Amino acid sequence: MTALDTTAAGPGAQDAFRFIATDVTGTNELEVGDLQSSLPASAVARTVADRMSLPDNVPWALRDESTSVYLDDDVAIGDQIVPDARVAITPRTHLG
């Protein structure tokens, strides 16, 4: 699945919900309102990273700002955060 495949369209659009994604420094913020809640968090993270033009050579994860935990990559995002939640798009990489 590519990042662009995750956009809700047609009958699935009513399943979309809104959330706010920020980068880890809190400098850039993206409002997302067109992704299906049934999409796995990993696909949503890739889409958010793509829309924020973040580098594609590192894996990305979403961190729920209210619980401080990473969303489970394989679980639908709608099962892990509530509408209007704030998440941080976080690189899963390390200093070396």
Added chain:
Amino acid sequence: MTQPGTIGARGGAERAASPLLAIVLRLAQDGPELAREPVGPSDLVDAVSELWLEESLRNGDTGTALDEVPVRLRPERAGSGQACTGYFLESPGADGRTVQRRFSVFSLEHVARRAAERMAGEGKLQARDVFYYHIACDEAAGAGAGRPLDVSLPEVQTRPLEPLAIELAPLLRRARPVGPAAATPSPYGVFYTAAALAAAERCARRGAEHHPPVETGGVLVGFLCSCPVSGDFFAVVVEVLEAQDADQTAYSLAFSARTWTRIRAVMEARQRHAATRGLRIVGQCHGHNFIPADGAPPCPDCARRTVCTRSSVFVSLDDWNWNRAVFRRQPWQLCHIFGLNARHERDQGLFGLRDGRLLERGYHVLEDFDPEGC
């Protein structure tokens, strides 16, 4: 110019093709073309950010956002063929003249590594293969005149810059310079308070006390400033937030969810107060707490050398990838490495964005800094 490289550790997806520039990979300098990787707008964000810093922010124009800078990309041709020695980014200067900044092929190493990863995935390159890369331009796309380059993100809201208005010259007069002599042209000004520099070194070297040693570090927190007299732009690092609850090994430091959560909580608390509202994360520091060259003894002529140049102070590929990911579109980004040389002496170096990559640079140390009174 052809540059050697080796395969990095990670893969990457293909980006939308740019009709103007590509990176060409070869297994030998004069060998056949192994891969041709398009250079897309996203690949040039670090270079465009640097252009914004150097030509807008450092000339007193802190009101123009990165997205608002009109940029043209123009190849620097090596001759009559497709090969390029680099490229120029151009934008209108404050006085109406076009300003330009040159970038070398090294600024596109990440594109070459992406192509190499793809070739490795297809079995056309092995892990220890050395490859060579150079820039090629597409003549049919009007390479001579260049073309507009758009890296704007209309959907993304960016925190306003709001730099502090602080005169630079008085700070320089009372500051102590550290690091390499000033390059030409000089990089944007970076100051540390003495307390912040000590804190950076302390948390970076904390991992050296572990058995075996591990990497430790934190984020650099400071103010962005604009001089009302000269118009120049600079940063003052006043605090270091240690990366707590991080995953540490001898050669890596990974921030966990708890690490980031604490950092964000502290930053939000700082930004709620008027005096510290302008604070932001401007870089990272960490320790390379290992002896270089796998602990090999110093060179045979070590005793005759004044300075040991074999050091663990360098920006690793992981460090660069981390900074690119965390400080996207933030050209003031810093990377401070504290390490050791082959004589087991302490060494350190600050790295900042130049030529679209992190290169060592100098900085200044202030005994104190009051953002309201200086």
